[in-house]
Amino acid sequence: MSCEGPDCEKALENLYVFLDHEIDTASCDEIQSHLDDCSECLNEFHLEQIVKALVGRSCTEVAPTPLREKVMFQIRTVQVEIRTESP
Structure with missing residues (x-):
């Protein structure tokens, strides 16, 4: 799989919230599944971890x-x- 499709785009857009465990379980599972299948995104993930x-x-x-x-x-x-500017 090349790192160009919509799954790659979504995974990379959410990489930081995934790294920080600030993402819902369903999205987390989806990103993890993508990382398991896409070596280019997995490399990006490892780089960001480092x-x-x-x-x-x-x-x-x-x-x-x-x-x-x-x-x-x-x-x-x-x-x-x-606070003073709020109506």
Whole structure:
């Protein structure tokens, strides 16, 4: 099977939610079945698994407290603006 059909397109579009286990069981089974039959999509899946694992291992630093506080302040500011703009 070549990696060009609609099954490939659907599998690749949903690859990240499949990797993160954030997809319903029926779709998960469908994608897994496709990966079992399509070596090109399976290779893409394995590549994304490796990248995800590498990023997970590399992102262990914690932001400095002043930066975290500044980001949280900005988030709260936007939340307040959204609440005051709502009808």
